[in-house]
Amino acid sequence: MTIPVHPETDRRIDDLLARFPQKGSALLPALYLIQEERGWVSEESMEYVAGKIGLSPAFVSGVVSFYTMFHRRPVGRHHIQICRTLPCALRGADSLMAHARSRLGIRDGETRADGRYSLVSVECLGACDRAPFLQINDREHGPVDPAGLDDILRRLE
Amino acid sequence: MAFEPLLTRNVGRPGSEAIDAYLASGGYQGLKRVLREFTPEKFVEEVKSSGLRGRGGAGFSTGMKWGFLPKGREKPRYLCVNADESEPGTFKDRLLIEKDPHLVLEGIIASAYAIECNLAFFYIRGEFHQGHRIFQKAVAEAHARGYLGRNILGSGFGLDIIMYRGAGAYICGEETALLESLEGKRGYPRIKPPFPALVGLYGCPTIINNVETLANVTLIAERGAAWYAAIGRPPKNTGPKLFCLSGHVKRPGVYEAPLGVPFLELLNEQAGGMAHPSRPLKAAVPGGSSMKILPASKCDVLLDFDSLAAAGTSLGSAGGIVMDTGTCIVGALLNLARFYAHESCGQCTPCREGTGWLVQILVRLERGDGRMEDVGLLADIAGRIEGNTVCPFGEAIAWPVDSYVKEFREEFEEHARRKACPLRAAAGR
Ligand SMILES: Cc1cc2nc3c(=O)[nH]c(=O)nc-3n(C[C@H](O)[C@H](O)[C@H](O)COP(=O)(O)O)c2cc1C
Numbered sequence: 001m002t003i004p005v006h007p008e009t010d011r012r013i014d015d016l017l018a019r020f021p022q023k024g025s026a027l028l029p030a031l032y033l034i035q036e037e038r039g040w041v042s043e044e045s046m047e048y049v050a051g052k053i054g055l056s057p058a059f060v061s062g063v064v065s066f067y068t069m070f071h072r073r074p075v076g077r078h079h080i081q082i083c084r085t086l087p088c089a090l091r092g093a094d095s096l097m098a099h100a101r102s103r104l105g106i107r108d109g110e111t112r113a114d115g116r117y118s119l120v121s122v123e124c125l126g127a128c129d130r131a132p133f134l135q136i137n138d139r140e141h142g143p144v145d146p147a148g149l150d151d152i153l154r155r156l157e
Numbered sequence: 158m159a160f161e162p163l164l165t166r167n168v169g170r171p172g173s174e175a176i177d178a179y180l181a182s183g184g185y186q187g188l189k190r191v192l193r194e195f196t197p198e199k200f201v202e203e204v205k206s207s208g209l210r211g212r213g214g215a216g217f218s219t220g221m222k223w224g225f226l227p228k229g230r231e232k233p234r235y236l237c238v239n240a241d242e243s244e245p246g247t248f249k250d251r252l253l254i255e256k257d258p259h260l261v262l263e264g265i266i267a268s269a270y271a272i273e274c275n276l277a278f279f280y281i282r283g284e285f286h287q288g289h290r291i292f293q294k295a296v297a298e299a300h301a302r303g304y305l306g307r308n309i310l311g312s313g314f315g316l317d318i319i320m321y322r323g324a325g326a327y328i329c330g331e332e333t334a335l336l337e338s339l340e341g342k343r344g345y346p347r348i349k350p351p352f353p354a355l356v357g358l359y360g361c362p363t364i365i366n367n368v369e370t371l372a373n374v375t376l377i378a379e380r381g382a383a384w385y386a387a388i389g390r391p392p393k394n395t396g397p398k399l400f401c402l403s404g405h406v407k408r409p410g411v412y413e414a415p416l417g418v419p420f421l422e423l424l425n426e427q428a429g430g431m432a433h434p435s436r437p438l439k440a441a442v443p444g445g446s447s448m449k450i451l452p453a454s455k456c457d458v459l460l461d462f463d464s465l466a467a468a469g470t471s472l473g474s475a476g477g478i479v480m481d482t483g484t485c486i487v488g489a490l491l492n493l494a495r496f497y498a499h500e501s502c503g504q505c506t507p508c509r510e511g512t513g514w515l516v517q518i519l520v521r522l523e524r525g526d527g528r529m530e531d532v533g534l535l536a537d538i539a540g541r542i543e544g545n546t547v548c549p550f551g552e553a554i555a556w557p558v559d560s561y562v563k564e565f566r567e568e569f570e571e572h573a574r575r576k577a578c579p580l581r582a583a584a585g586r
């Protein structure tokens with residue numbers, strides 16, 4: 001059988017299986033490895049990881065859909081996550097989101113057709129002292145006002 | 158008030174996260190003392206007598222919790238560090254993880270020694286990429302220097318730590334949901350009892366402690382329970398505490414003070430007061446979004462477990478959210494209701510459905526389509542969720558709804574009467 005991941009990822013998943021007292025614990029970190037390689041988690045890779053750990057594909061799919069950080073379809077190269085929860089909302093998260101939407105030409109939850117950007121509002125990121133706060137992939141930014149967002153986007157381009 | 162920083166003593170020094178900086182400032186001396194001078198049982202007693210209460214939200218005695226572990230050793234014991242920090246308004250554990258990871262790590266090792274555990278898990282929320290990198294490095298440094306591994310500092314005690322990343326689910330901060338998530342499953346809270354001390358991770362005896370709780374254990378290891386128990390408001394509210402302030406405050410941030418510091422002192426003296434001088438304080442939630450709100454008239458309170466309980470709210474995660482007179486309370490509650498509707502794990506009908514109904518009603522009030530009965534309906538739904546769910550998430554939504562409506566009933570009714578948000582109308586928006 002051909003595997004839907006790089007042999008190195010496959011090897012790292014084997015390491016995970018040996019690390020935990022019970023194999024099931026390897027699922028979340030294995031999904032992260034797959035997502036790191038591919039950018040998202042496909043049906044095919046869910047079946048693959050289910051087979052590696054000895055779980056049913058339906059179980060794996062149930063886990064993937066429970067957690068917001070696993071992507072079941074490709075997201076933009078720059079995945080922009082704007083916090084919307086109360087402490088950020090009190091400091092202008094709404095207008096930041098409105099600005100991002102019009103600047104990128106996509107709505108909340110969408111990926112741009114050219115695959116460069118996706119935009120999503122998320123719940124409290126545990127950085128309310130830097131409100132309004134956002135993350136682009138694994139980078140943190142805050143406080144960010146609309147002009148600040150323009151600067152950040154310009155640097156990405 | 159002058160107070161020697163204890164939990165934040167290294168924060169702000171460049172390179173504070175590196176082990177050499179930590180050692181240079183006297184780090185790991187507490188662990189040495191514990192390994193040399195205490196048996197595990199004795200150190201559990203020491204932590205009990207320090208009065209330390211958990212900093213994750215419930216405020217339960219740490220030493221007592223450790224004491225609930227079964228005596229027998231047929232099964233391994235686990236320590237799970239709760240670094241999920243997802244309660245809106247809370248960002249104190251992040252500070253410790255990123256700026257002084259060894260202060261936390263030293264407490265983890267001393268705690269694992271006390272509960273005789275040889276494998277600990279560090280469950281960190283998936284969004285803390287930076288914190289994960291820093292803590293992982295700290296763990297590697299500690300291994301290299303003999304503070305982790307098979308035979309720590311020649312004591313015969315061994316400990317390994319496995320880092321585990323959450324993946325975006327608020328509920329995984331609830332201790333039994335965290336265990337499910339660590340087992341590679343959906344984060345569905347378990348029915349208690351049995352409590353994790355008896356049946357926890359992989360069915361084995363397990364202790365779950367918050368990051369800040371474990372940093373406090375380091376202080377007790379260093380300077381002893383008697384010294385610790387004199388800080389704060391003894392006998393029941395001892396030790397230093399990290400308080401978060403966010404929202405309409407001039408300098409949002411994490412502030413350290415002894416338990417029992419007056420809220421207004423923290424707000425006005427440490428955090429510089431309100432963000433806009435022309436808009437005074439309207440209300441504050443001292444304990445994180447799941448706790449009850451205090452209108453400004455009731456904000457003259459001391460920040461500790463028992464004072465806040467007496468004031469009708471809770472210290473919770475100490476995630477203080479400050480709102481000025483420009484804030485629409487209905488809009489604020491709608492924001493939170495959306496949060497809880499999004500984060501409900503969906504296992505219990507009252508929580509899953511109730512949070513959705515709350516959002517619908519609040520949307521209509523905010524938009525100007527609300528009816529007078531809606532105000533009573535909000536409290537009614539909250540009352541039906543509270544006490545009828547598997548986990549305390551039910552209370553986490555019922556308490557804010559109940560208290561926002563009770564303290565600001567007039568404002569909710571005005572939305573229904575005027576068929577508009579009075580604040581928005583006043584601002585011409
Ligand atoms: C819905 C919910 C979310 C929680 N989130 C967290 C959290 O993010 N971090 C945390 O330390 N405790 C959280 N808790 C509390 C934990 O269940 C548990 O009480 C705590 O980790 C125990 O540690 P402590 O005794 O050291 O405070 C949460 C509880 C509930 C009900």
Ligand code: SF4
Pocket residue numbers: 328345346500501502503504505506508509546547548549550551
């Ligand atoms: S109360 Fe809500 S979050 Fe807790 S178990 Fe029930 S549905 Fe899940």
Ligand code: FES
Pocket residue numbers: 083084085086087088089123124125126127128129131133245246247
């Ligand atoms: S509310 Fe935005 S980071 Fe907490």
